[in-house]
Amino acid sequence: MTLAIDTPLDESLDASGLKWTNSFSELGPDFYTELQPSPLPSPYWVGRSQALARELGLQDSWLESAEALEVLTGNQMAPGTRSLASVYSGHQFGVWAGQLGDGRAILLGELETSGGPQEIQIKGAGKTPYSRMGDGRAVLRSSIREFLCSEAMHGLGIPTTRALCVTGSDAPVRHEEIETAAVVTRTSPSFIRFGHFEHFSYSNQHAQLKTLADYVIDKFYPDCRDTSQPYAAAAASGE
Numbered sequence: 497m498t499l500a501i502d503t504p505l506d507e508s509l510d511a512s513g514l515k516w517t518n519s520f521s522e523l524g525p526d527f528y529t530e531l532q533p534s535p536l537p538s539p540y541w542v543g544r545s546q547a548l549a550r551e552l553g554l555q556d557s558w559l560e561s562a563e564a565l566e567v568l569t570g571n572q573m574a575p576g577t578r579s580l581a582s583v584y585s586g587h588q589f590g591v592w593a594g595q596l597g598d599g600r601a602i603l604l605g606e607l608e609t610s611g612g613p614q615e616i617q618i619k620g621a622g623k624t625p626y627s628r629m630g631d632g633r634a635v636l637r638s639s640i641r642e643f644l645c646s647e648a649m650h651g652l653g654i655p656t657t658r659a660l661c662v663t664g665s666d667a668p669v670r671h672e673e674i675e676t677a678a679v680v681t682r683t684s685p686s687f688i689r690f691g692h693f694e695h696f697s698y699s700n701q702h703a704q705l706k707t708l709a710d711y712v713i714d715k716f717y718p719d720c721r722d723t724s725q726p727y728a729a730a731a732a733s734g735e
Contacts, residue, residue: 516576518605533570534622570621581624584691597626639678
């Protein structure tokens with residue numbers, strides 16, 4: 497899908513002709529922090545999933561372009577994207593950990609595909625308010641592992657997030673030891689998790705909890721609206 501020369505400019509269309517939206521951003525600031533990814537210096541391609549790119553409607557020529565490299569690393573925002581990190585809470589190691597959130601993952605937006613909307617998220621794109629004092633960066637070693645494991649699980653028929661690409665940089669990342677930086681671009685119909693509900697339930701923010709539940713029902717389980725207890729029906733559908 498490409499833009500003809502005489503096509504009126506649509507500010508939500510990127511150079512590949514794809515239209516980006518971000519329905520999660522419509523929930524309001526209680527659910528996320530809007531921020532720009534931290535630029536990664538001199539990025540380069542490490543790996544790309546051509547199969548997933550085609551499912552998303554991305555042209556091969558665009559995926560190989562310098563613009564795609566910058567957009568999928570978080571160095572450049574495509575028209576229509578609205579980058580944000582979501583807040584959630586939950587348990588870690590069997591105990592309540594309180595507020596967690598997208599510590600190093602940033603949602604760019606979503607693309608409409610033949611299989612339905614797919615959210616595009618970049619992991620390792622820098623610090624967010626939920627980074628818990630970390631730098632928000634990912635390293636090449638673990639990013640390659642996530643890319644390979646995600647696509648392998650998909651190939652085995654196990655539902656999981658998909659990995660579109662890995663980009664790398666010679667920029668140093670200092671965690672347990674010094675390694676080089678990387679960003680994983682991954683996709684999913686939604687990155688909402690149980691912890692998003694826990695966050696508002698635990699703090700008795702019932703209005704926000706209802707807003708989130710309504711969003712999930714209307715977007716993913718609309719048939720539940722026809723039941724006598726739509727929230728219970730949606731919870732059962734998500735099991």
